[in-house]
Amino acid sequence: MTRPPHVAVVGAGIVGASIAWHLAQAGATVTLVEAGTAGGLATGASFAWINASWGNPHPYFRLRTRSMADWRRLGAALPDLPLAWCGGLLWDLAPDELDTYARTHGAWGYGIRPVDRAAIAALEPNLLAPPARAVHVAGEGAVEARAAALALVADAARRGARLLTGSFVRALATLGGTVVGIETAAGRIGADAVVLAAGVATPALAATAGAMVPLAPRPGLLIESAPSTPLLNGIVIAPELELRQAADSRLVIAADFEDDAETAAHATFARAIAMVRGVGALTLDRHQVGLRPIPPDGFPIVGAVPGVPGLHVAVMHSGVTLAPAVGRHVTDVVLYGRHDALFDPYGPARFAASA
Ligand SMILES: Cc1cc2nc3c(=O)[nH]c(=O)nc-3n(C[C@H](O)[C@H](O)[C@H](O)COP(=O)(O)OP(=O)(O)OC[C@H]3O[C@@H](n4cnc5c(N)ncnc54)[C@H](O)[C@@H]3O)c2cc1C
Secondary structure, eight states: OOOOOEEEEEOOSHHHHHHHHHHHHTTOEEEEEOSSOTTOSTGGGOOOEEOOOSSOOHHHHHHHHHHHHHHHHHHHHSTTSOEEOOOEEEOOSOHHHHHHHHHHHHHTTOOEEEEEHHHHHHHOTTBSSOOSEEEEETTOEEEOHHHHHHHHHHHHHHTTOEEEOSOOEEEEEEETTEEEEEEETTEEEEOSEEEEOOGGGHHHHHHTTTOOOOOOOEEEEEEEEEEOOOOOSSEEEETTEEEEEOTTOEEEEEEOOSSOHHHHHHHHHHHHHHHBTTOTTOOEEEEEEEEEOOOTTSSOEEEEOTTSTTEEEEEOSSHHHHHHHHHHHHHHHHHHOOOOGGGGGGSGGGGGGGO
């Protein structure tokens, strides 16, 4: 009888958690190694909007909608996952861009609907100054990303995965150019395959086996209020800020910022609460800066690393949206050598030419 392959997954954010869960569910022997505590870094700072929204070419739209469907699959497998299919309302585009978005994505079957001020007010009665026009996508949602990662890790452990937290991976272990495991402070962990899902730390780790995985990380700001009363029904994407209400009714606000995160957090929070009726004296509870793990071309980097047998990577922005599809795909590739053509454009090989 052949033993199941042993796969070491580095990083227990939403991406590594999903990969570990899918591998464990498929019967692999899994060791999930995390430098800190499970739940991730970017993951804990994520706005966690699950979407296939504007600005993406059709193949990438298809991957994102596949993953939206895969979130529903995960939600059926783990009913306690903190998912909310609450819909998204968006107007952070110029009128002609809004039209183009509604037209293209409508033709692609996204379930997108142009809405006027009255319809916006019906969707979100507590918006104080609803815009004249927006688009609404009922099929979009959000997930409490860190909690979801923890739930996936816990279920993977129930299925036999070993979780090592507080275990910093210093380097990949190689033998004759093949990756044969990972080096931690506690020693080497041998593995048949290693998956790097270490977010912004992925390039440095890949480099220890001579692999180039380029990233151009960008900071993003996440702001949370103290719990409030229910005020918003769904996700609101307005110019310069994104807004939703979490399961425990905290307002969650994401924004980009230029210089000083503290000042930007207070200014963004003030703008957000000025948009919503009934927030009263709601206070800013906390803010954090998360590094978005963005590949140079903006698309995910997922798959086997060419020329480095035994090594796979999974690093991306929109990792919350994409985690379920990535977990399934990486499992198919690592365990069965089965490659989903939807992932063809996103392999690490595309950067080899520029190395
Ligand atoms: C402000 C903000 C808003 C965002 N909004 C959205 C959104 O609305 N929708 C969406 O889909 N995406 C969004 N994103 C992006 C998304 O959050 C990330 O793509 C996703 O969380 C990446 O998950 P990850 O598991 O790859 O990385 P991380 O969550 O960063 O996890 C990586 C893990 O690897 C561990 N690690 C690193 N190095 C080592 C090592 N040497 N040894 C062991 N462990 C190691 C880290 O400790 C960490 O736990 C947002 C990001 C930010 C910052």
